[in-house]
Amino acid sequence: MSVAVGGDHSSTLLRRPFAVHDVKPDYGGTVEFLFAVRGSGTAWLAERRSRDLLDVVGPLGRPFPLPRDPVNCVLVGGGSGSAPLFPLAQSLRRRGCRVDFVLGATSADRVFSAITARRIAETAAFTTDDGSFGTRGRVCDVLGRVIEEARSDAVYACGPMPMLRAVTAVAGSHGLPVQVAVEEAMACGVGICMSCVIPVVGEDGITRMVRSCVDGPVFRGEHVRFDDVGTIPFDALGAPGWKGSSAARAAESARDIA
Amino acid sequence: MNADLRTRLGSLRLPNPVVTAAGCAGSGRELAQFFDIAEIGAVTTKSLMLEPRAGRPAPRMAETPSGMLSATGMQGPGIDVFLQRDLPWLLSRGGRAIVSLAGSGAGEFGELARRVSEAEGVGAIEVNLSCPNPADPSGRHFADDAAQAAAVVQTVRSHARSDVPVLAKLAADVPDVVELAGACVAARADGLTMVNTLRGMSVDTRTLRPAVAGGMGGLSGPAIRPLAVGCVYRVHEVFPEVPIIGTGGVRTGTDVLEFMAAGASAVAVGTVNFADPSACVRVLREFTEALDARGVSRASDVVGAAHRPGTGV
Numbered sequence: 210m211s212v213a214v215g216g217d218h219s220s221t222l223l224r225r226p227f228a229v230h231d232v233k234p235d236y237g238g239t240v241e242f243l244f245a246v247r248g249s250g251t252a253w254l255a256e257r258r259s260r261d262l263l264d265v266v267g268p269l270g271r272p273f274p275l276p277r278d279p280v281n282c283v284l285v286g287g288g289s290g291s292a293p294l295f296p297l298a299q300s301l302r303r304r305g306c307r308v309d310f311v312l313g314a315t316s317a318d319r320v321f322s323a324i325t326a327r328r329i330a331e332t333a334a335f336t337t338d339d340g341s342f343g344t345r346g347r348v349c350d351v352l353g354r355v356i357e358e359a360r361s362d363a364v365y366a367c368g369p370m371p372m373l374r375a376v377t378a379v380a381g382s383h384g385l386p387v388q389v390a391v392e393e394a395m396a397c398g399v400g401i402c403m404s405c406v407i408p409v410v411g412e413d414g415i416t417r418m419v420r421s422c423v424d425g426p427v428f429r430g431e432h433v434r435f436d437d438v439g440t441i442p443f444d445a446l447g448a449p450g451w452k453g454s455s456a457a458r459a460a461e462s463a464r465d466i467a
Numbered sequence: 468m469n470a471d472l473r474t475r476l477g478s479l480r481l482p483n484p485v486v487t488a489a490g491c492a493g494s495g496r497e498l499a500q501f502f503d504i505a506e507i508g509a510v511t512t513k514s515l516m517l518e519p520r521a522g523r524p525a526p527r528m529a530e531t532p533s534g535m536l537s538a539t540g541m542q543g544p545g546i547d548v549f550l551q552r553d554l555p556w557l558l559s560r561g562g563r564a565i566v567s568l569a570g571s572g573a574g575e576f577g578e579l580a581r582r583v584s585e586a587e588g589v590g591a592i593e594v595n596l597s598c599p600n601p602a603d604p605s606g607r608h609f610a611d612d613a614a615q616a617a618a619v620v621q622t623v624r625s626h627a628r629s630d631v632p633v634l635a636k637l638a639a640d641v642p643d644v645v646e647l648a649g650a651c652v653a654a655r656a657d658g659l660t661m662v663n664t665l666r667g668m669s670v671d672t673r674t675l676r677p678a679v680a681g682g683m684g685g686l687s688g689p690a691i692r693p694l695a696v697g698c699v700y701r702v703h704e705v706f707p708e709v710p711i712i713g714t715g716g717v718r719t720g721t722d723v724l725e726f727m728a729a730g731a732s733a734v735a736v737g738t739v740n741f742a743d744p745s746a747c748v749r750v751l752r753e754f755t756e757a758l759d760a761r762g763v764s765r766a767s768d769v770v771g772a773a774h775r776p777g778t779g780v
Contacts, residue, residue: 213742220533222688222742266744396528396535397741400497403490403539404528418521418542423497439680440524447519447542 210267211398279305287368317342377430477632488737505561534688692716703730720753
């Protein structure tokens with residue numbers, strides 16, 4: 210979802226994208242999201258009080274796909290990227306899936322809902338950069354062990370790009386499919402500003418610069434070209450000097466953008 | 468009372484003056500989730516080139532006071548995919564299309580205009596003159612040289628269908644916007660769109676590097692509105708017969724009134740679509756209310772009002 214900040218006459222025009230943490234019927238319906246104060250926009254959000262109005266657009270983008278069968282899933286979160294994994298865990302549990310958490314943060318005070326994680330998951334492992342909570346280190350330092358002990362069949366992850374890249378590598382080394390939710394900067398959240406593009410390989414093998422907001426934010430990890438994020442890969446559709454085959458052009462024409 | 472909102476851009480008749488700005492609404496499909504695309508005057512598409520284009524690397528945007536810098540590098544599907552896939556969709560929803568074209572030279576612009584002319588249902592062509600001219604050693608845009616801009620406009624005009632108006636989209640950060648407008652009008656532009664983003668930079672003060680990957684970006688949003696209104700005013704003063712789409716930081720219905728009073732016949736909503744995906748219909752509603760509140764029965768009566776002392780409403 211995306212949230213306008215600063216009020217009606219704000220000089221900060223751009224929406225802030227957040228992942229949905231929970232949706233509840235309480236109080237006529239509530240939507241929860243988690244954020245850290247990083248700049249003037251999130252500082253303004255942090256000052257909102259009960260009954261203040263927020264301008265919200267959502268839900269946006271492609272959600273985590275759910276497995277058909279009751280398989281074992283490990284959910285890996287980094288920092289505030291942990292937030293959207295909780296409703297995912299509930300959905301997976303309702304389908305009879307086993308859920309294990311691996312949650313990482315910089316320090317103990319940044320670990321999100323450890324108690325809830327322990328309650329809804331079979332196991333919950335924690336890592337912090339400074340060792341103030343759980344294991345000292347990064348999520349991938351313990352992920353392999355969790356996958357083996359839980360006999361995981363699938364991996365879900367949300368967090369910063371370097372973490373997603375590392376998680377995708379660990380999942381790949383265990384032969385597991387991995388779904389990653391990226392946290393890219395966005396201006397609109399609805400697919401028109403073209404700010405949040407990353408290079409992703411399509412089912413047809415063609416790399417495109419795709420919008421995280423509407424084509425994602427969830428992608429198959431092995432389809433994201435993590436090494437090329439922040440660049441235009443030379444073989445991406447429409448890259449400088451790109452000479453597309455007629456097949457690539459036909460595929461593009463037939464492809465539905467909405 | 469409901470004011471008559473109809474307006475004209477050369478031979479193109481629009482039910483109302485609120486259109487989208489190029490590059491701020493895709494081809495209309497995303498915004499159609501939020502409102503009926505047929506309700507607004509027209510959708511100006513993102514600038515299309517001959518080939519699919521991946522654009523510039525990220526980060527592509529930076530927030531600035533009352534605006535933003537962006538450098539998407541004209542990422543797009545290319546003209547053929549647009550004509551086969553996106554234009555038919557827009558027309559099927561009852562939308563009107565102003566097709567923005569971007570080329571790397573008069574040859575590409577001419578070929579783009581020729582292909583657009585083979586399609587049915589294009590309301591107008593907008594020529595994006597703020598593209599780097601590869602033949603210019605210092606990387607200047609076509610709009611930076613009135614003669615180069617005129618050559619591009621002339622090529623597009625000669626390749627486009629005679630019943631499709633050609634609008635030249637002008638830059639504001641040029642030595643003399645009136646001279647640029649005059650050169651485009653002399654090259655048989657049927658109308659002008661004013662103004663494009665302004666070249667600017669924002670430096671990330673943590674890294675001390677430019678905040679957008681390409682270094683320079685295009686500044687848009689309410690921060691540039693007085694400058695855009697000023698350009699419309701000056702050009703309308705000299706060329707009162709030439710229809711203008713005013714654009715630059717339109718956020719509310721009274722902003723539309725302001726551009727039209729300065730001389731615009733239609734007004735494009737750009738960056739504010741990012742902040743509020745329903746902005747176009749909200750702005751249109753506010754504009755209608757603003758006319759009603761002032762007892763104005765025809766929107767076209769407002770065009771150029773700022774040039775006529777004593778006729779304020």
